[in-house]
Amino acid sequence: MDMKSGVVFMFKRLVPLCLILSLLFWPVLPAAAGDVDRGASTVKEIMDYVHRYHIGKPEVGQLVDGAVRGMLENLGDPYTEYLSPEGLDQFTGSLEGEMAGIGVELEGWPPYPAVVKVMPGSPATRAGIREKDRIIRVDGQEVGGLPLQQVVEKIRGPAGSRVVLTIRRSGGQDLTVEVNRENLNLPTLEWQMLPGNTGYINIRTFGSRTAEELKAVLEKWQPAGISGLILDLRSDPGGYLQAAVDIAGYFLPAGQLVVTTVDRDGRKENYYTAGRAMAAGIPLVVLVDGMTASAAEVLAGALQDYKAAVLVGDRTYGKGVVQAIIPLEAGGALKITVARYLTPRGRSIDGSGLAPDRWVLTPALQLPAARQELHPGAPRTVIFDLKGGAVMVGGEECPGGLPAQVRSGDVYLPLRFTLEALGFQVRWQEEGRLVFIDAPGRKAVLHVDRNTVTINGLEQPLGGTLYSPAGSLYAPLSLFTTLGVTVSPPEEHLKLELSPGKQE
Template identity: 40%
Template sequence: MLRRLTAVVGTAVLLLGLLVASYELGARGRASSLPEGFEALSEVYDRVSRDAVNQPPDDVLVEGAIEGMLESLDDAYAEYYDADEFAALNDQLDGMFVGIGVVLEDTEVGLTVQTVLPGSPAEEVGLEPGEQIVRVDGTDVRDTPSGVVIDKVRGPEGSSVVLGLMGGSQGAREVTVVRAQLNMPTLESRALEGEIGYIALRQFTDDAGDRVQDAVEDLLDDGSRALVLDLRGNPGGYLPEAVAVAGVFLSDEEVVRVGVDAESAREYRTGKQATAQDVPLAVLVDRGSASASEIVAGAVQDLERGEIVGTTTFGKGTVQTISVLGGDRGLKYTTARYFTPSGNSIDGRGVTPDLIVESRGSEPDEALLAAQESLTGRLAGAVPAGENS
């Protein structure tokens, strides 16, 4: 089964690196010349709309034709958005949406909770990473396509959904979750013991680079001498923001290559003045770190800029372009692959940490403690950056 991450936010958007995974925004394009035989599509429309016993509305026919084209691409990330879905997608990429507040993974056993967003309705009722959704409002959904399950889970603000769960520490159970307007906390920062600063980035929104830059400057001004960048549970976002975040720690370096293959791909580089170029760095990752998160982690690892700590990342190495259709609708499809500075693709493999620490849901946070220990040693001159402790 194709592994996919999705955020339950009120739309049936599939996110791989939230989405996207890594996204590029495409300008509205002009229609190219139509291929020979395309007039048959117009003829089918004329005949169906005139003669079919069950005549669907025009917008249904148009959407069906579009989705048929996308299915022919054999592209798991290709998707058409109507006006409402496209508006919700844009809100989601800006960190705002209505939903229950979880990131799900489409696994062999069904939709599984990968990340529970802080302060969300899902957190309030105690949803746990690793729990599987097996029923929605009393209906068994174990053999139901993930997109259909998401449609059942989504709904208007203030409404509730009853989820049947299994696989967590509490065994089989049911919880009622009230959907709410969420403003996804994209960044959290604080000072840790030992003159170490901590930054958790939850999503690569269109201002992620500036947010990380500001947080790093504040932490350094307050006396931090080493930094932890936490990308656990971060499913991705805008590609340019991944480059911008990497540019806070890397000066004039290649971050990623984007194209059909590594040799012909376009290079994306950071600027010449990184705020934290010489500051010891550890990056936390896990199974929920995808796409743009993997771009940053892969660059840090390839360039030996810091230590990657945690568990192997999701493994999404493709880029989707989002194009505007007709002013208020959208189209998303895969347009390129991305490669780390060494030319490696992480698609289907992920980024393997330098220091593997299983800690999802643990208390205390073993991965964070391991990163702190590593940084403390490096501040003391005991462990060079890029080497395992």
């Protein structure tokens, strides 16, 4: 567990190399004259004097850029910005899955990001890049310890240009590859059928064709039928508002309020579902995390308000404002915040985000937890291979699962990982160094410094000492039995099981 942040046991985040800004498009009218003209006259006069007399001989373009950026930064609004003609093309292209890149997705796991997906037929595939490769250097520059987004920006670039990557393969082998960047035309969503006749759809961004892409997938599944559906909105930065409204119409009856926008004068505009709700009634789980933003939050918030879906994961980004894109006569565009939005129940999530119905902060467990929520009455199991180190959750191997450890003959388990896999919610509190453990009908508080646990008001010893290898908090096996978990005798494989009924 990250005891300083109190958020996660380990850091893991997927960010596509086609990273885009999140926004909702909205039409606006040209600016009015009057006070604006008088203010512009002052700016023009100052710009003229600086250009003519300043010792630095600044270019006009430099002054214009500084004036625009200074004006927008003074608003204190991170979503209002100037887009150059090139930036506008890149921005709109990325919304539609049209972007320049090498065709990989990265996982941020310090110190070096790892490749988690190589897109078929992409430049990365032809260059021999593989999943699990670590990116060590970009164009000769060390990237260890850099934020993932900075690494992404270094790898991105215009089509036709080249980037040199130093990658580290399993076993410690370092390779240098040169990759040509190309324009990529990708679908805005991906889908697959999971075991148990469960549909899985990952929406990468809300573009103009996303609703039609999703409709085609749902129609493909309709003849055979599906038992449940997982809609993955993790790391989805948003996009078109209308796309979110159209997609909500696949899950909600026609005429249902999806979102309300409120402008600066208090004027409201309501957006409603229309058409046939082809997926209504199918058990639905929506995966969200701290990068779920904008239009993705509009959809998730509406489904949560109507109890049409269970939200699983982490708190969303909290972008509850609407931007308009205004083309400029000189080229480029102004992206400007023009309204706030409210969920159907009137919730404003700007700055606060959506809280999931089930908190699962361990990224590797979010998809298994979603599958559990589709079968809420089934027992929840975790199996640790004490010799090989593999971890099984719900009968399937869990990549990224933390292994059990044996110390002086006693078994210790990763606290958050194990509890979240069994359906508990875990929250760290730095003050007092406490871990709050919560499940229906059972609450506990773990006192880290005292090696005790309080259950139903009674404090008792753990029967072992907590410890934190590599920053992940491990607890003795006895803690889990104290919490009502059924534990098999620890031989080569250790099985933990918790039935929802046992938590009552």
